[in-house]
Amino acid sequence: MFQQISIIGFGLIGSSIARGIKKHELSHKIICVDQNEEVNSTVLALDLADETTPHLSEGVKASDLIIICTPVGAMGKVAEKISPFLEEGAIVTDVGSVKMSVIKALQPRLPACVHFVPGHPIAGTEFSGPENGFAELFENRWAVLTPQGHTELQAIERVTQFWEALGSNVEIMDPAHHDLVLGITSHLPHLIAYNIIGTASDLEDDIKSEVIKFSASGFRDFTRIASSDPVMWRDVFLHNKDAVLDVLQRFSEDLSALQKAIRRENGDYLHEVFEKTRNIRQEIIDAGQADYIYPEDKRGIVSTKVKSED
């Protein structure tokens, strides 16, 4: 499918893409470009790429596909540095969780002779680093592409085929709409999860140890996504500021209404809210996006792929 693919930033996502490329034979050669020499050593030891380099200039030469997998805050600088070394006709794509700010940072810095197809595979786990990647991470998950009006159709088609080859379903979206939808489904839940764990962290030590002890009562459900990569998530919130603040405002208004209902002992209102949220779980299970619990197994054993988070 490609002659040479450069993956810039070789963490969970970058290494999972590399494993997928190898598994499905999508490129003759894979170049790992990572500033962290420890990462490069791991990549060579695990045989995840054909070559590794810490130098962006070297890393993109002769590649016909360049995938930027760094935190979104670093992508502008990456574009600036690789720009003079890109092959004519090469395709540049990314995996950033935010699309408007990435387009704003990359588009003006890339030369006119390359094709830029912004992307976002909606897959991940709470684990970071190249050793935690796996080729199947993208299977049956969505990959969103947010090309602009002037993007060449053939380039969009090639990136689409690439993600489909990794097992994803591809969706073309407007970047601003992407940022709003992901603000609700991904960024707000992560912020809330980080916050509730943070609130618990600030408790006195004796209560904190009891929170851990009794975490199966609900708290635990929040800790998985709150153990996601801090740098990646810092960048997400800084770069999707407007959409996040908007949905956070709605969330806070709704929470105030619940708070008021508790204070005034308005049981009917509480029941009404709790009742309407039940159906959504089922809709998610029906859409094939949630853990399936085998109903015949009364112990509630779950066998599921934990593929989540941004």
Next chain:
Amino acid sequence: MFQQISIIGFGLIGSSIARGIKKHELSHKIICVDQNEEVNSTVLALDLADETTPHLSEGVKASDLIIICTPVGAMGKVAEKISPFLEEGAIVTDVGSVKMSVIKALQPRLPACVHFVPGHPIAGTEFSGPENGFAELFENRWAVLTPQGHTELQAIERVTQFWEALGSNVEIMDPAHHDLVLGITSHLPHLIAYNIIGTASDLEDDIKSEVIKFSASGFRDFTRIASSDPVMWRDVFLHNKDAVLDVLQRFSEDLSALQKAIRRENGDYLHEVFEKTRNIRQEIIDAGQADYIYPEDKRGIVSTKVKSED
């Protein structure tokens, strides 16, 4: 261990207790007392109890252990109705998620000749009803008892042995302290989960369908506990009002600080909060209370008992 056990309110918890009693042979006879005749039919069809009745008066006669498994808001009335029919020396216990208000509602209504040992098994799933119970629900989970100073030690000991026979670890706690700790670990997370799903429910239809489509990006993690029983949870919030409002206040203050950091683009603050929350997940896994993900399995397959929620 007991001659005859009455289980009042035969939902997920009640039916799981009954299955556990049968499995471990803890009583000669089990009486199911439920006002819903559909529930009673299911119980007989599934052979979960020896007898069923919708009448509280009949249901507790000759029983030496009575376990109240109704929503906490109904417990006061239950106590009032069973009171004249209780055997001298019988033990009354409950499984309510709130302890202060249950003690306040039950203690004055029960006759002096019975022993009242308030309890709370910290186990559950998001499924309701007798058909969803299973005998192993309480294995390796905590059962909290909050006896008062005047409670006879022998009664506490018998209830302790009962929960231990079902596989639980028993912890004796002060009821007010229980309500605060569970307010943080259970009630607040449920409220937040209900709220975030509620916020999403209020979105325009086209965005809502996309939220479901892309729910694997974080949102999904909240939907499991937000599909818990609405009546049970309405009662929890009405009966643990003060503790819930207290922890909700702390949560809101912390969320405002994060909101401000996003607005002012204070990346250092965000990073600091996101970094400190990572460790708690590991502590929960170490405490045996979280899903264990086999590290050797790169697909992230989870084999775990989903035993959670109140």
